[in-house]
Amino acid sequence: RTVYVNGEYLPETEAKVSIFDRAFLMADGVYEVTSVLDGKLVDFEGHAKRLQRSLDELDMRAPCTPDELLEIHRKLVELNGIEEGLVYLQVTRGAAPDRDFVFPDPEEVAPTLVLFTQSKPGLADSPAARTGIRVISIEDARWARRDIKTVQLLYPSMGKMMAKKAGVDDAWMIEDGYVTEGTSNNAYFIKGNRIVTRALSNDILHGITRAAVLRFAREAQMEVEERNFTIDEAKAADEAFITSASTFVMPVVEIDGVALGDGTPGPQARRLREIYLDESR
Numbered sequence: 001r002t003v004y005v006n007g008e009y010l011p012e013t014e015a016k017v018s019i020f021d022r023a024f025l026m027a028d029g030v031y032e033v034t035s036v037l038d039g040k041l042v043d044f045e046g047h048a049k050r051l052q053r054s055l056d057e058l059d060m061r062a063p064c065t066p067d068e069l070l071e072i073h074r075k076l077v078e079l080n081g082i083e084e085g086l087v088y089l090q091v092t093r094g095a096a097p098d099r100d101f102v103f104p105d106p107e108e109v110a111p112t113l114v115l116f117t118q119s120k121p122g123l124a125d126s127p128a129a130r131t132g133i134r135v136i137s138i139e140d141a142r143w144a145r146r147d148i149k150t151v152q153l154l155y156p157s158m159g160k161m162m163a164k165k166a167g168v169d170d171a172w173m174i175e176d177g178y179v180t181e182g183t184s185n186n187a188y189f190i191k192g193n194r195i196v197t198r199a200l201s202n203d204i205l206h207g208i209t210r211a212a213v214l215r216f217a218r219e220a221q222m223e224v225e226e227r228n229f230t231i232d233e234a235k236a237a238d239e240a241f242i243t244s245a246s247t248f249v250m251p252v253v254e255i256d257g258v259a260l261g262d263g264t265p266g267p268q269a270r271r272l273r274e275i276y277l278d279e280s281r
């Protein structure tokens with residue numbers, strides 16, 4: 001696999017980043033995951049905008065322009081022959097001379113930019129989308145700026161492990177009695193013709209897939225309600241689903257052991273997935 005590191009396209013075995021890189025020592029970095037369908041990037045512009053916002057919120061320097069980023073994404077997709085899969089991008093505050101909590105002077109330390117691809121045949125025609133996924137609810141123990149897409153992913157990883165140990169696929173996180181989001185996705189339920197999902201704030205990541213799916217849902221005459229909701233409301237819903245660049249629209253068929261509807265993917269979540277895939281190709 002060919003990867004990109006700070007201006008160079010290299011075999012992955014030759015790619016190097018300093019052990020003093022602040023992302024390695026302090027999780028001082030941000031990332032994006034963009035999906036590839038039929039060899040083409042899905043919603044690159046949305047991801048580039050959110051990356052800029054994450055960088056701004058952390059006073060981090062952009063490593064290059066959005067046009068240059070697009071070029072790098074396209075080149076990696078081509079070099080690696082990705083038809084269906086993901087492009088991972090990470091920007092860090094760079095390698096400071098020593099471990100120090102204070103940010104280094106951005107004039108002296110350049111950001112680190114790393115990108116790689118992951119081929120995922122079957123991302124669109126996914127077996128999981130046919131059966132739906134099962135989730136448990138767990139406490140949301142992350143920091144308070146989940147709108148910034150940082151590489152501090154230890155708690156989400158622990159959440160996925162809790163799900164795995166419970167024999168299910170993922171976890172929805174709860175704070176002050178309300179669902180925030182999934183470990184790496186936004187969370188929704190459907191009751192009647194209405195989709196309910198948490199409103200945007202610092203409490204959740206502003207999903208790029210979320211923005212597109214809500215737009216398509218409104219165009220399809222579904223009602224969209226952006227508000228706090230409890231896990232009990234979701235358990236009593238007709239359908240539920242998650243969204244992310246790596247899952248698109250993924251039906252949820254069970255929450256904390258409670259089956260939704262007949263326990264198979266609901267018609268509206270299935271339809272939203274189809275619309276999303278059609279519109280993204």
Ligand code: PDD
Binds near residue numbers: 033182184208210243
């Ligand atoms: N995760 N919420 C969280 C906490 C996420 O990590 C993600 C994305 C999303 C969905 O955002 P988007 O629709 O822009 O992908 C919501 C990526 C896919 C990941 O960490 O792999």
